[in-house]
Amino acid sequence: QVQLVESGGGLVQAGGSLRLSCVVSGRTFSSLAVGWFRQAPGQEREFVAVITPSGVNTYYADSVKGRFTISRDNAKNTVYLQMHSLKPEDTAVYYCAGRPQRGSHITSQALGIASYDYWGQGTQVTVSS
Numbered sequence: 001q002v003q004l005v006e007s008g009g010g011l012v013q014a015g016g017s018l019r020l021s022c023v024v025s026g027r028t029f030s031s032l033a034v035g036w037f038r039q040a041p042g043q044e045r046e047f048v049a050v051i052t053p054s055g056v057n058t059y060y061a062d063s064v065k066g067r068f069t070i071s072r073d074n075a076k077n078t079v080y081l082q083m084h085s086l087k088p089e090d091t092a093v094y095y096c097a098g099r100p101q102r103g104s105h106i107t108s109q110a111l112g113i114a115s116y117d118y119w120g121q122g123t124q125v126t127v128s129s
Helices: none
Strands: 003-007 010-013 018-025 032-039 046-051 058-060 068-073 078-083 092-100 123-128
Touching (some): 032 068, 032 078, 046 068, 046 078
Antiparallel strands (some): 032 046, 046 058
16 A cells, blocks of 8 residues: 655745645655646646656756656655745645656656556645735
8 A cells, every 4th residue: 555645835925825735645755756746726737847756857847847847766665746936826736646666768758647646645835915
């Protein structure tokens, strides 16, 4: 049983920063690609960022590129999402998700919700204007 637990959400003013964490247990962490997704009220869940199992490659949604950074610490079984220059439109529940992957290529599959086998419960991020 793979478990993902997010933390680090909260209320922040526009222009501020937050760091989300995703701790993974129950499976060899280093074999999982991990993505971050978010879902705002009344909207579909959308891709934010992904990191390959080794951490060599990352990919971001255009809406967060240059402001968010995804990273991982395989010794701590943890993936991070550092968020800077937050905007009100970043307000959403943020989810981390895992999928087994071999190699370090990022394909379009990594952007799709259906490609991920394991999901966390989500953490709320609210950005006030």
